[in-house]
Amino acid sequence: MSQINHQPVDILVSTHQPEQVTLRGYVIGFGGSIVMTITAYLFARYGMLNKPVMVALLAFLALAQFTLQLVYFLHLGREFSPRLKLLVTVFMMIIVFILVGGSIWIMNNLDGRMMGTKVMIKYMNSQDGL
């Protein structure tokens, strides 16, 4: 964007100092995200944890990465125009909540209405084998 032809006149744009964007921040964000993703993969693939612990761990890693990206990529908390960003952030939280919560609700509901794996294998074998 050039200095000459942009004309921000939003009432929401305040006169705060523009945010500081540093290379270091991006490197931390990028490196951190990769480390967390690989950790999650390694645990899912080779980790010998029992199910609830595993679920909790993966959920924690996901949330941590989410926060990391918000802070280092979207610069949450160092806003240029606080009200606008707050609005967008709240909206994003609502959508994430709806999608994640809704998916868990739906998939769980479907799961509850199906036979378990063991029962299903028994049933299929009783038909004409798998």
Add this chain to the structure above:
Amino acid sequence: MGLISIFANFWLGKLNLQALPPNAIQWFGAILMLSVPIGLALLLTVKKKWKWLYKEWLTTQDPKKIGVMYILVALAMLLRGGADVMFMKTQQSISVGHNMGILSASHFQQIVSAHGTIMIFFVAMGLMFGLINLIVPLQIGARDVAFPFLNATSFWLFFAGMILVNASLVLGDFAATGWLAYPPLSELRYSPTVGVDYWIWSLEIAGAGSLLAAINFLVTIFKMRVKGMNFMKMPMFVWSVLGSLMLVAFAFPILTVTLGLLALDRDLGTHFFTAGGGGNMMMYVNLIWAWGHPEVYILVLPGFGVFSEVVSTFARKRLFGYTSMVWAIGAIVLLSFLVWLHHFFTMGAGSDVNAFFGIMTMIIAIPTGVKIFNWLFTMYRGKIRLESPILWFIGFVVIFTIGGMAGVLLAVPPIDFQLHNSLFLVAHFHMMIVGGVLFADFAAITYWFPKIFGFKLNEKLGRFTFWCWLIGFLTSFIPLYILGFMGATRRLNHYSASLGWQQLFIVSAIGAAIIGLGVGAQILQFVVSIIQRKNNLDTTGDPWDGRSLEWSTPSPVPFYTFARLPHVTERDAFWVAKRQKVEDKRPYEDIAIPKNSPLSMVIALGAFLLGFGIVWHIWWLAVSGLLTIIATIIIRSMDEETEYVLKASDVERLDKQYRMQTKTRETKLAVEV
């Protein structure tokens, strides 16, 4: 022998002679498809226009030109999607009893899937982004978008995705899985050919383009509005686009991830969506519709915006209920993330889940209804000019209301169990999409054409086109409602004569032919209008007595857009300004304009090679594609001089010249008449 095959395998992956079309009818499609680029290339060479094309169009960063290119590609794809319809309709009319029709079952399914995919991603999305590029900057009084280079890149990614879809006509096949490719059918085990991969990668590439474009225009709308235009003074089209792009920004990442997981399943043997290995195909259906439902509002909201502009201009009244319109858009944006399960009521969720999503679906009809009533109240007691844009609007109200009522029916889970997967559903969503999106885009093209090209489209042919579309469309789709009630499922390539469906299918095919006539008239309309453009010149810049800022510029809009930035104090800024008639005495100022760059195209080329390489497992090609993208981005970031400055004195000179030209054109015209 072994060595040769290893060699070929490395260089060509899965590609071999068997990838060429297997029979006459598919050769026909391939040759038809190839003849377009070859013909164009020949034409350009003969007319020595390559340099002009490269300089004026291919490398441009001007949203006005990018918008035109989006729309041209989308209209070409409309012809491709329409050709698919002709095959489908012929097959369904004759493939009864012993007659197996003209298409094999697999080929028929490929055509249906290609039609759906192309119409949604390359026609509806393309028209939408084209209009956004053309009109949004003008309406908010901005000379450009926030990130011009990114904008051109978005377009070229869209273009690369389009090429990839069409490449499947010549090399290999397309997905025979329907336009959303549910697993397990779309998994490697049941779809071992490259069809699904073509589908995945063309959508990944085009989808990335859409996401980038959405972010770009969100920033543009948030940050680049002209002085005085606060949110509640924005034209309704801009509001609608804002709502739509919010949805793109939040929904398209879901699509990218879902397709990515399916690609991992197919290429790396993971088990996200296979029953074996602990995956779950129902998760795919859940995710794809978490994107898919917002997608329908992504398409239709800008359509609503177009109608808001058209109705208030042609009724010569300010838009009724502006504030309620804004709230309706807000409500639609939020609610469209709360209804996705209505696409899979029958998957087996309990009545609690189904009831919740059924009720939410009925609720979302309310803000949509609010908008319809607002338009009708805007027209009430207005001095309506019945020109073709408003005809498209009236057609929209008829079709959209019929389709919408069918939609509310489908929102009731027990009814959906009966009608799911039937032609009733197909009729419902075409009424929404064709009525709400296509009709709006046609109205928009007629309405804004003089702004971009400087002359109006031929009105007689425009009306004829409209009537063909309306009559043809109703003839084609009302029978599908009836067939759906009789139990005809969607994607049906053959049925038994005893069912007695053939007459209705034939009526439907006749309807499609009438639409085809309409499309022919549309093409003729463009040709005739261009030839007779002298009779339809828009010398004023304001041919329809418009209300928003785009009409304050001369037509066609000069490359610097606004010589002086407009001054906004109220809603319908230009309408107000026209009545005050104050002369603009402000000084001119320097304008920065982005330089042309071919690098957007290079990035898209990289994306195409990446996609094509993965589709055919030609790994060296895929890696080179990826490296091309990364290298180009780095090269571009190093470039410090991406714009040039148009001096204030030059702006002044050009502006005056422009005004003079308009005047002389005007007088010349008066003499000719």
